[in-house]
Amino acid sequence: xxxxxxxxxxxxxxxxxxxxxxxxxxxxxxxxxxxxxxxxxxxxxxxxxxxxxxxxxxxxxxxxxxxxxxxxxxxxxxxxxxxxxxxxxxxxxxxxxxxxxxxxxxxxxxxxxxxxxxxxxxxxxxxxxxxxxxxxxxxxxxxxxxxxxxxxxxxxxxxxxxxxxxxxxxxxxxxxxxxxxxxxxxxxxxxxxxxxxxxxxxxxxxxxxxxxxxxxxxxxxxxxxxxxxxxxxxxxxxxxxxxxxxxxxxxxxxxxxxxxxxxxxxxxxxxxxxxxxxxxxxxxxxxxxxxxxxxxxxxxxxxxxxxxxxxxxxxxxxxxxxxxxxxxxxxxxxxxxxxxxxxxxxxxxxxxxxxxxxxxxxxxxxxxxxxxxxxxxxxxxxxxxxxxxxxxxxxxxxxxxxxxxxxxxxxxxxxxxxxxxxxxxxxx
Amino acid sequence: xxxxxxxxxxxxxxxxxxxxxxxxxxxxxxxxxxxxxxxxxxxxxxxxxxxxxxxxxxxxxxxxxxxxxxxxxxxxxxxxxxxxxxxxxxxxxxxxxxxxxxxxxxxxxxxxxxxxxxxxxxxxxxxxxxxxxxxxxxxxxxxxxxxxxxxxxxxxxxxxxxxxxxxxxxxxxxxxxxxxxxxxxxxxxxxxxxxxxxxxxxxxxxxxxxxxxxxxxxxxxxxxxxxxxxxxxxxxxxxxxxxxxxxxxxxxxxxxxxxxxxxxxxxxxxxxxxxxxxxxxxxxxxxx
Numbered sequence: 198x199x200x201x202x203x204x205x206x207x208x209x210x211x212x213x214x215x216x217x218x219x220x221x222x223x224x225x226x227x228x229x230x231x232x233x234x235x236x237x238x239x240x241x242x243x244x245x246x247x248x249x250x251x252x253x254x255x256x257x258x259x260x261x262x263x264x265x266x267x268x269x270x271x272x273x274x275x276x277x278x279x280x281x282x283x284x285x286x287x288x289x290x291x292x293x294x295x296x297x298x299x300x301x302x303x304x305x306x307x308x309x310x311x312x313x314x315x316x317x318x319x320x321x322x323x324x325x326x327x328x329x330x331x332x333x334x335x336x337x338x339x340x341x342x343x344x345x346x347x348x349x350x351x352x353x354x355x356x357x358x359x360x361x362x363x364x365x366x367x368x369x370x371x372x373x374x375x376x377x378x379x380x381x382x383x384x385x386x387x388x389x390x391x392x393x394x395x396x397x398x399x400x401x402x403x404x405x406x407x408x409x410x411x412x413x414x415x416x417x418x419x420x421x422x423x424x425x426x427x428x429x430x431x432x433x434x435x436x437x438x439x440x441x442x443x444x445x446x447x448x449x450x451x452x453x454x455x456x457x458x459x460x461x462x463x464x465x466x467x468x469x470x471x472x473x474x475x476x477x478x479x480x481x482x483x484x485x486x487x488x489x490x491x492x493x494x495x496x497x498x499x500x501x502x503x504x505x506x507x508x509x510x511x512x513x514x515x516x517x518x519x520x521x522x523x524x525x526x527x528x529x530x531x532x533x534x535x536x537x538x539x540x541x542x543x544x545x546x547x548x549x550x551x552x553x554x555x556x557x558x559x560x561x562x563x564x565x566x567x568x569x570x571x572x573x574x575x576x577x578x579x580x581x582x583x584x585x586x587x588x589x590x591x592x593x594x595x596x597x598x599x600x601x602x603x604x605x606x607x608x609x610x611x612x613x614x615x616x617x618x619x620x621x622x623x624x625x
Numbered sequence: 626x627x628x629x630x631x632x633x634x635x636x637x638x639x640x641x642x643x644x645x646x647x648x649x650x651x652x653x654x655x656x657x658x659x660x661x662x663x664x665x666x667x668x669x670x671x672x673x674x675x676x677x678x679x680x681x682x683x684x685x686x687x688x689x690x691x692x693x694x695x696x697x698x699x700x701x702x703x704x705x706x707x708x709x710x711x712x713x714x715x716x717x718x719x720x721x722x723x724x725x726x727x728x729x730x731x732x733x734x735x736x737x738x739x740x741x742x743x744x745x746x747x748x749x750x751x752x753x754x755x756x757x758x759x760x761x762x763x764x765x766x767x768x769x770x771x772x773x774x775x776x777x778x779x780x781x782x783x784x785x786x787x788x789x790x791x792x793x794x795x796x797x798x799x800x801x802x803x804x805x806x807x808x809x810x811x812x813x814x815x816x817x818x819x820x821x822x823x824x825x826x827x828x829x830x831x832x833x834x835x836x837x838x839x840x841x842x843x844x845x846x847x848x849x850x851x852x853x854x855x856x857x858x859x860x861x862x863x864x865x866x867x868x869x870x871x872x873x874x875x876x877x878x879x880x881x882x883x884x885x886x887x888x889x890x891x892x893x894x895x896x897x898x899x900x901x902x903x904x905x906x907x908x909x910x911x912x913x
């Protein structure tokens with residue numbers, strides 16, 4: 198979607214700058230004039246919401262780091278000190294903690310939107326891959342951040358999750374010790390996690406830069422999934438989408454503020470208000486809600502596969518559940534992007550969503566319990582199978598056998614048809 | 626149709642967000658949600674209740690439990706028990722604080738000091754309490770929670786329910802039984818036997834608690850109000866008052882937080898409305 202820049206330097210100074218560093222030209226081209234399909238729905242606002250959340254997390258995080266003490270004896274009390282004695286600290290801390298949940302909520306919607314509308318298909322493969330990379334970085338950052346308050350769940354999450362790498366043959370143990378900075382989770386672990394938790398958000402910001410760059414080469418996908426054919430199909434990014442995104446961000450802030458001000462601990466776990474104690478294991482070690490689906494997959498493999506023991510098997514499936522996302526652009530063989538024109542795909546897609554929610558529920562359940570009368574262990578296996586089957590079996594086969602509905606010739610015509618249908622409905 | 630789908634999928638993802646609560650394995654009797662004054666959007670602490678709760682804490686709990694995050698000065702801050710500064714000064718003066726820079730290693734406490742722990746260290750505390758140090762109570766009201774069966778916990782996000790801790794504390798303090806009720810079983814089905822030196826409690830995970838029943842009717846003498854009305858001096862009332870005080874210790878700024886929350890919500894909703902109107906007017910010229 199390359200287009201001519203409409204920037205004209207207004208005066209001598211602007212011209213002087215433009216000849217040396219065309220930053221204003223760049224901003225005008227990419228943040229103001231950028232031609233954007235005019236039919237984007239509200240699911241597309243989550244990109245802007247995510248950018249907003251990254252800024253919120255970085256700003257609150259930097260302030261928190263000014264008052265936080267990364268030491269096993271002081272970390273827990275220093276977080277309480279922030280809540281009790283630092284000016285505005287209780288709000289800043291709550292925004293950061295609830296913000297992690299809101300960030301993941303938004304990223305899941307963003308990813309599911311991409312999966313439904315085929316936003317990963319050519320020519321947007323690299324855009325999607327960078328997105329998956331961002332998700333993995335977010336998971337890592339959030340996990341390390343959760344360890345910092347040094348409560349019971351922090352400590353035991355760090356123990357359980359770092360232990361995962363011990364399952365890797367030969368190099369597992371050295372990597373485990375490197376991660377922990379010793380033989381057990383202790384002060385060295387807390388310190389390196391703090392350091393990395395401060396570093397990774399800036400890596401995320403850099404990859405977001407690449408993500409947006411990769412977006413601005415082909416331009417946005419859109420709900421009907423046909424390419425932009427002419428300028429009639431697009432509107433300039435500003436003011437149309439800046440305004441729409443801004444509205445969406447404000448709406449997004451309402452549930453965000455709801456949790457921050459009325460129930461800042463509702464999304465967390467009570468055990469994390471008990472200071473870390475290596476001698477006492479909590480009755481149930483449960484990750485934060487946004488890791489639950491993947492945690493359920495990790496736990497689902499409780500049997501040996503040939504020479505692979507269940508622990509390594511769990512790790513392979515856990516890692517695989519993220520890695521498989523990198524290959525989605527090539528696993529989905531359908532030429533049609535938007536799920537709206539794929540009658541069979543829709544069913545499998547919505548089943549995938551239900552399955553993902555179910556995995557989350559199973560991840561929170563006690564391993565020896567029952568859900569809907571089915572043992573959690575068995576239920577998790579079924580859901581894990583569907584999670585992988587969706588990507589590895591269903592998407593490749595659907596492209597071959599499914600007959601998609603006819604696509605509209607262009608975005609503008611789909612919009613007109615849509616309006617005509619509405620008008621027809623209104624007259625009836 | 627599309628709208629319905631959108632709403633459904635948003636609900637789905639909301640459900641994952643809500644899937645956090647752990648399903649209780651040690652299913653004791655369900656803990657009742659009590660009507661706390663500090664619950665809900667408009668909740669505020671009942672100052673008299675906090676003062677009574679403090680009295681229970683001071684006369685009973687604090688002989689074994691510490692509250693290291695609480696300073697004397699907090700007791701006079703707004704939104705809390707709101708004792709006068711003079712009262713807090715006089716209160717602090719009744720305690721002595723270990724201070725290596727003072728002559729003799731101790732000095733009289735001042736309002737800026739933290740609440741003194743009853744034991745010099747955890748080892749000593751464990752030694753005096755059957756091997757386990759009594760936990761610090763500063764954030765106890767947030768370190769415990771109750772659980773509701775599916776789908777009732779979904780309501781917690783809407784109400785919003787953040788009083789699981791006080792509910793648990795109240796239930797625990799009123800949940801003692803002199804003898805093990807007949808027919809009590811462990812989770813694996815074997816008959817329950819109370820270990821030596823433990824007490825039976827309905828709500829404590831595993832039922833065998835090391836803390837002897839701390840409260841009894843009439844144990845703490847509440848002052849009568851000027852108009853002669855008296856607060857009942859019962860275990861239930863003491864537990865209720867202490868649970869409220871524990872919540873205040875864990876969340877001393879809860880009232881201010883909720884007050885600003887209301888302002889923020891009103892602001893955001895109005896702003897969202899304005900944004901929506903602007904967005905609509907802007908897009909009115911575009912077929913989309």
